[in-house]
Every structure is written in structure tokens, then in C-alpha cells.
Amino acid sequence: MVEPGDFRRRRERRDNADPASDGSANAERRERQSGLRRILRERFPQRVRSNLLPALHFLQHEHGYLPEWALQVVGWHLRVPASEVYGSATSYSELRLDTPPLLVITVCTGLACWRAGSDELLASAQKTADERARVETAACAFICGVAPVVGVTGQGSRRRWLGRMNPGRLAAVIAEASQ
Amino acid sequence: MTEVGSLATWAAMATAARQRIAGSGNPARVMVQWGHCSEAVGADVLYRRLTAALSPRRDVAVIATGCDGACFAATQVVVERADGTTRFFDCVGAGDDLSAIIASVDAGGPEDRARPSPNLEAFFAPQHIALMESVGSINPTSLEEYLASGGYRGLATALSLGQKSGGQKSGTPEAVVQLVLDAGLLGRGGAYFPAARKWQAARRAGSLTSRAAHRHLVVNAEEGEPGVFKDRHLMEGNPHRIIEGALIAAYAAGADRVVIYVNAEADLSAERMTAAVTDADAAGLFGPNALGSEFGCTVAVRRGAGGYVCGEETTLLNTIEGRRREPRLRPPFPTDAGLYGEPTVINNAETLCNVPGILTGGVRRFASIGLNEARGTRLVSLSGAVRRPGLAEVPLGTTVRQVIEQVGGGVPDERPIGFAAVGGPSSGILPAAELDVALRPGMLHPSGVVMGAGGITVFDDSASPSTVTLKLAEYNAAESCGKCTPCREGTPRIVAALARVASGDGSASDIQDLRDLSEIVGAASLCGLGQMAGNPVNSLLHFYGSGLGIDGG
Numbered sequence: 001m002v003e004p005g006d007f008r009r010r011r012e013r014r015d016n017a018d019p020a021s022d023g024s025a026n027a028e029r030r031e032r033q034s035g036l037r038r039i040l041r042e043r044f045p046q047r048v049r050s051n052l053l054p055a056l057h058f059l060q061h062e063h064g065y066l067p068e069w070a071l072q073v074v075g076w077h078l079r080v081p082a083s084e085v086y087g088s089a090t091s092y093s094e095l096r097l098d099t100p101p102l103l104v105i106t107v108c109t110g111l112a113c114w115r116a117g118s119d120e121l122l123a124s125a126q127k128t129a130d131e132r133a134r135v136e137t138a139a140c141a142f143i144c145g146v147a148p149v150v151g152v153t154g155q156g157s158r159r160r161w162l163g164r165m166n167p168g169r170l171a172a173v174i175a176e177a178s179q
Numbered sequence: 180m181t182e183v184g185s186l187a188t189w190a191a192m193a194t195a196a197r198q199r200i201a202g203s204g205n206p207a208r209v210m211v212q213w214g215h216c217s218e219a220v221g222a223d224v225l226y227r228r229l230t231a232a233l234s235p236r237r238d239v240a241v242i243a244t245g246c247d248g249a250c251f252a253a254t255q256v257v258v259e260r261a262d263g264t265t266r267f268f269d270c271v272g273a274g275d276d277l278s279a280i281i282a283s284v285d286a287g288g289p290e291d292r293a294r295p296s297p298n299l300e301a302f303f304a305p306q307h308i309a310l311m312e313s314v315g316s317i318n319p320t321s322l323e324e325y326l327a328s329g330g331y332r333g334l335a336t337a338l339s340l341g342q343k344s345g346g347q348k349s350g351t352p353e354a355v356v357q358l359v360l361d362a363g364l365l366g367r368g369g370a371y372f373p374a375a376r377k378w379q380a381a382r383r384a385g386s387l388t389s390r391a392a393h394r395h396l397v398v399n400a401e402e403g404e405p406g407v408f409k410d411r412h413l414m415e416g417n418p419h420r421i422i423e424g425a426l427i428a429a430y431a432a433g434a435d436r437v438v439i440y441v442n443a444e445a446d447l448s449a450e451r452m453t454a455a456v457t458d459a460d461a462a463g464l465f466g467p468n469a470l471g472s473e474f475g476c477t478v479a480v481r482r483g484a485g486g487y488v489c490g491e492e493t494t495l496l497n498t499i500e501g502r503r504r505e506p507r508l509r510p511p512f513p514t515d516a517g518l519y520g521e522p523t524v525i526n527n528a529e530t531l532c533n534v535p536g537i538l539t540g541g542v543r544r545f546a547s548i549g550l551n552e553a554r555g556t557r558l559v560s561l562s563g564a565v566r567r568p569g570l571a572e573v574p575l576g577t578t579v580r581q582v583i584e585q586v587g588g589g590v591p592d593e594r595p596i597g598f599a600a601v602g603g604p605s606s607g608i609l610p611a612a613e614l615d616v617a618l619r620p621g622m623l624h625p626s627g628v629v630m631g632a633g634g635i636t637v638f639d640d641s642a643s644p645s646t647v648t649l650k651l652a653e654y655n656a657a658e659s660c661g662k663c664t665p666c667r668e669g670t671p672r673i674v675a676a677l678a679r680v681a682s683g684d685g686s687a688s689d690i691q692d693l694r695d696l697s698e699i700v701g702a703a704s705l706c707g708l709g710q711m712a713g714n715p716v717n718s719l720l721h722f723y724g725s726g727l728g729i730d731g732g
Contacts, residue, residue, distance in 0.1 A: 142215070
């Protein structure tokens with residue numbers, strides 16, 4: 001149950017969290033927000049809802065994920081309620097709201113890859129990858145002609161799919177990418 | 180007879196393009212087939228290595244083309260020598276020794292490479308190549324090459340179709356609609372609705388609602404169906420053909436806005452599509468007054484953001500508008516109230532690729548291929564336990580077995596075919612004995628097997644049909660958008676019951692639950708994803724029900 005005054009107290013707590021940087025944290029946040037608004041005004045001069053997905057793609061490209069504060073700024077710029085920006089952002093499987101790890105290994109487990117041995121690839125990836133890496137699966141990478149395939153995404157780089165994989169080669173790829 | 184109007188304008192453009200190509204001074208071409216499939220085995224690295232090695236040679240052009248469908252032979256390199264002869268290399272690895280390829284540019288190169296490998300010839304022999312005609316041999320990012328090979332003549336023909344002999348500047352869009360109706364072109368996305376009927380409906384709807392400022396044509400290249408990779412091959416191999424088809428459709432439907440919707444993952448497709456759109460725009464093909472006619476439109480490339488349901492046409496519209504990825508209720512149909520509530524035609528990329536050929540080759544030529552009720556060719560994405568997986572183009576009416584055995588070369592390791600998953604997760608599986616069905620619209624088998632977007636994944640006799648069905652059901656459950664209850668709640672329950680059955684712990688009541696669930700989810704769901712989510716289960720129970728080891732099953 002939220003009591004009257006709760007929100008004011010919460011805000012005070014937040015603003016006073018670090019007395020030394022009081023004020024400067026706020027200024028920094030505002031600076032960050034207005035910086036993004038400037039960029040959005042330039043890239044998406046039309047403040048219409050249909051620019052939402054392109055704007056989210058742009059953010060993900062810039063940051064590697066969608067930071068919460070940036071979602072709010074996108075909502076301001078495109079005149080879409082923050083709740084609906086969040087709703088859209090979370091409904092698409094390619095958009096992520098958490099910071100990406102150093103290395104993402106994506107094992108395709110679609111029918112053709114599964115037949116060609118994706119189970120062993122998945123086991124091999126889980127065994128080889130260290131704690132800085134995340135091993136995930138994909139339902140289909142649409143590269144079925146060179147199955148089985150595994151995707152490798154380094155921080156800040158585009159996912160690279162590798163075809164005709166085998167556990168030994170995958171281990172070498174992960175070892176090299178983890179360095 | 181001298182051509183007039185748009186055709187004359189086009190002829191001048193094509194001649195100019197041919198002259199520029201002839202004047203470029205690159206008599207020899209080294210074509211690296213770099214598609215999303217071959218990129219996964221290093222085609223991009225290979226292209227860069229060959230470019231670097233041959234850069235001192237001013238008489239050789241190294242060109243990145245699309246993959247011609249033979250993914251099993253990736254990466255292919257084709258060398259066209261100055262004397263007109265050709266040398267073929269396949270399965271070239273990113274780190275392979277390239278000296279044979281480089282030597283083959285000049286006379287004296289390896290003689291055994293004068294023909295494609297027997298495997299490649301066997302792959303293409305049973306096919307009927309129409310849409311894939313220049314994929315792999317044309318530079319996808321060169322408008323000049325497309326024009327020189329006769330590209331955009333379909334658009335010019337469309338713009339002047341129905342033109343009266345006396346002085347009238349352009350033809351009538353209705354004539355284009357009629358021509359494509361006569362040809363009998365059905366949509367290739369999975370529903371097989373006559374393409375030109377949508378154009379007609381949008382054209383009529385637009386004249387009724389005066390408040391609609393625009394009409395839209397959306398090219399559906401979302402291609403999110405697992406096991407299907409045809410639109411990517413078209414976009415990477417010959418993007419201008421899709422644009423040409425889209426422009427003709429936009430003209431016929433009276434649309435002034437074209438949106439090409441490309442899958443979020445398909446970066447290479449989007450790159451080449453965007454480059455082609457930029458070039459076509461600069462050449463004035465989007466108008467105003469395209470090719471001297473009164474037609475003009477804007478063309479934009481948009482990206483999806485992941486999800487099978489995004490390929491559903493009303494979901495796709497929501498995505499473009501910046502809403503959640505959820506389908507809309509129909510009616511109203513998109514042709515009445517689609518994008519931003521305005522009349523909208525949504526055509527699949529493969530469908531639109533057929534259109535230029537109908538305009539230039541005529542109705543009779545198009546209709547001579549395929550079945551009476553479904554004419555033309557179909558791109559089939561063949562994968563799994565076959566010797567030659569890849570993208571095949573076959574006449575509609577070809578049987579699933581013909582595709583697997585003749586194009587794909589059958590199952591490797593001398594094993595027999597067990598079964599095939601046909602048509603993706605909205606369809607089902609066909610056991611080896613049932614593979615003589617012809618590829619056609621509607622049910623391939625009444626238990627719920629359809630052609631869908633043309634995916635075939637083959638399994639040998641060691642694979643378990645219930646495990647494969649479980650994977651299809653899991654996919655449907657994971658991709659359910661959650662908007663409507665039957666699909667959101669029903670698909671996970673199908674998975675739970677099926678998992679018990681597949682692991683051997685199932686009971687007769689699980690089988691009954693599966694039957695009930697697939698019926699309810701199918702009858703009560705909002706969009707095609709849910710309506711067809713029961714199909715894999717139905718086909719499993721029909722073909723393998725008695726073999727699941729459950730009494731009363």
C-alpha cells in the first residue's frame with residue numbers, strides 16, 4: 001500500500017543517495033537526456049509513432065541494448081507514453097533491455113540444425129564458455145543450407161553466424177573470442 | 180514498330196546502361212556468391228581476399244553476387260573470362276588456397292572446371308528457373324546490370340498497358356490488374372490469395388473513403404518461418420526485381436507509398452535492398468513521372484524486430500506503426516483499412532518477383548507452368564537429411580518426393596527417408612509413404628499439412644516424429660504473442676501433453692487433451708499462428724497415433 005508522501009520521500013532518498021555528488025548526478029542525467037533528444041530530433045525529425053521501431057533499433061545499435069532512461073526520452077520525442085514504449089520494446093525478441101555480456105553464443109536449434117547435431121554444440125558451448133559469456137539458443141537462423149549454425153556476438157559487434165559447425169571448432173571459436 | 184511512351188524511355192535507359200557497362204573496361208568477372216548462407220562459411224572473407232589479390236588487374240572485376248540456391252556448394256566462385264568461357268569453383272573455404280581461381284582468369288586455367296560440378300548440375304537439372312534466373316550471376320547492387328539484362332521493362336510495359344493509340348500519355352492500371360488476374364498469380368506467403376484481387380480491392384476501397392490521404396503497398400519480406408530462406412536469396416541476389424514487382428503492384432493498386440519490410444536478422448538482405456532502393460530512386464524510377472508516365476511513389480525500407488508473428492500481415496502493420504507485435508481483428512481487411520487506417524496491399528516478396536515476368540513474358544507463358552489452380556513456380560527451401568540442401572525453384576505441382584530425391588539427391592549415408600516436416604510450424608509432418616503429394620495451395624493432407632511458405636525439412640528413419648513435432652509445438656508456444664487467450668494458454672498445454680507423449684510417459688487422456696486443445700486453439704485463435712498451431716499435433720496423431728504406445732491413442 002502506497003501512503004501519501006511516499007513518492008516525495010522516495011525522491012528525496014534518491015536525490016540524497018550520494019551527498020557528495022548531490023546535484024551533479026541530476027545535472028549529468030539531464031545532460032544525457034538532452035543530448036539524446038538532440039540526436040533524435042536530427043535523425044527522426046518527424047515526431048510520429050511510426051518512428052518508434054527505427055528509434056529503438058538506433059538505440060540498440062548505439063548502446064548494444066535499450067537503457068531505461070533512453071526509452072523514456074524516445075517516448076518524449078515521439079509523443080508516445082513511456083508505458084507503451086516499454087510495451088513495444090519488450091514485445092520484440094530482437095530488442096533487449098539488459099546490458100549484453102562480453103560474448104553471446106547463439107546455438108541454432110531449428111529442425112535442420114537439430115538434426116545436424118545442435119544438441120552437442122549446445123553442450124560444448126556451455127562447457128567451454130566462461131562466466132563472462134552467455135550461451136543462448138535460437139529457433140531458426142534461416143541458414144539451414146549450411147546447418148548446423150552458431151552465432152557469435154562480441155560486445156558492440158554485429159552477430160556473425162558460422163555454418164557447418166562441429167563441437168571442436170566451436171570450442172576453438174569460443175576460446176578465441178573470449179580472449 | 181518504334182516503341183512509344185514508357186517503353187521508349189526504358190529502352191533509352193537500358194541502352195545507356197549497356198554502353199556504360201561496355202565502356203567500363205572489365206572484360207573478365209570473378210563472381211563470389213556471397214549470400215547470408217555462404218557468409219556463414221566465410222564468403223565475405225573470400226570476397227575480400229580475391230578483391231585484394233586481383234586489385235592490380237584493371238581488366239578483372241571481382242563481384243559479390245547472391246547465392247544461386249545451391250547452399251550445399253557454398254561458397255561458389257564463377258569466373259567469366261574475357262574470351263567468353265567460364266570456370267566454376269564450389270565449396271571454396273574462407274582460408275583456401277586461391278591460386279587456381281586466380282589462374283583461371285586467364286587462358287590455361289584448370290580445364291576440369293569448365294563445367295559446374297556433377298552435384299551442381301544434378302541439383303539444377305530438375306528445376307525450372309524463372310525467379311532465380313539471374314541470382315548468382317548479376318551484381319545485385321548494380322542498377323545498370325539489371326537494366327541491361329532487361330530489368331524494369333516489366334514496369335515500362337505496365338505503365339503503358341491499355342494505352343490507346345491516340346495521344347494518351349499513359350495506360351490504365353485496371354489493365355495491369357486484369358492481366359495479372361488472368362495469369363492467375365497466387366500469393367506465395369502461405370495463404371495463396373490471388374495477388375491482383377488485393378490490388379483491385381485497395382483501388383476500390385480508396386475511391387470510397389475520401390479521408391484516406393494515401394494508399395500503401397507493403398512488401399512482406401519478414402520471412403520469419405523457420406526453415407524458409409527464399410526471400411533472403413531474392414533480396415540478396417536480385418533486389419531490383421522485387422522493387423520492380425512492387426512498383427508495378429503499387430501502380431496497379433493506386434498506391435503512392437511502398438514499404439519494404441525486411442526481417443530484423445537479415446542484415447545483408449536489408450543492406451542490398453536499401454542500396455537498390457537508393458539507386459532506383461536516383462534513376463527516377465519512383466517518379467514523379469516514372470519512365471515518362473504519371474506514376475510516382477515513395478519507397479522506404481523498414482526492419483522488423485524479431486518474431487514469427489511479425490510476418491502475419493496485420494501484425495506487420497502494427498510493427499510499422501510502432502505498436503506492439505500483435506495481430507489485429509479482421510475485418511476490416513488491410514485493403515480497406517490497413518496501415519494508418521488507409522487502404523493497404525500486403526504482398527509477399529516472392530509473389531512480387533513473379534510480376535515483372537508476367538508483364539514481359541505474357542500471361543500464356545506464365546500460365547504454362549504449374550497447375551491449373553496454381554500457376555507458376557514455387558521456391559522451396561530444402562534442408563535437413565538431404566545430400567543437396569538449398570533453395571530450389573520448381574513448378575507448382577511438383578511432388579514433395581521429387582524435390583527431396585531429384586533436387587536434394589535423397590538422404591545421405593544410404594539411409595531411407597523417415598518423414599519430412601513440410602510447411603513449417605503451422606503445418607505438420609508427412610511420413611515417407613505420403614510424400615507423393617503435389618505442392619499446391621490448400622491441404623496437402625487433411626490432417627493439417629500445408630505447403631506454407633515452401634519449407635521442407637527431411638529426416639531419416641532414425642529421427643523420432645514425436646520429438647520433431649514437439650519442437651514445432653514448442654516453437655508455436657514460444658512465438659505466441661499473448662494477445663488472445665486460446666493461443667497464449669493453449670499452446671503451452673499442447674507442449675506439456677506432447678512432451679509427456681514424446682518421452683513415453685503419456686496416457687490416453689494426454690492424447691485426448693491434445694485432440695481437444697488443437698481443436699480449440701485452432702477454432703478460437705485470433706490469427707493464423709494460433710489457428711494453425713494444432714496442425715503439427717494433428718498430423719502426428721494421424722500418422723503415428725497408433726505407434727505412440729498408448730492405448731486408445
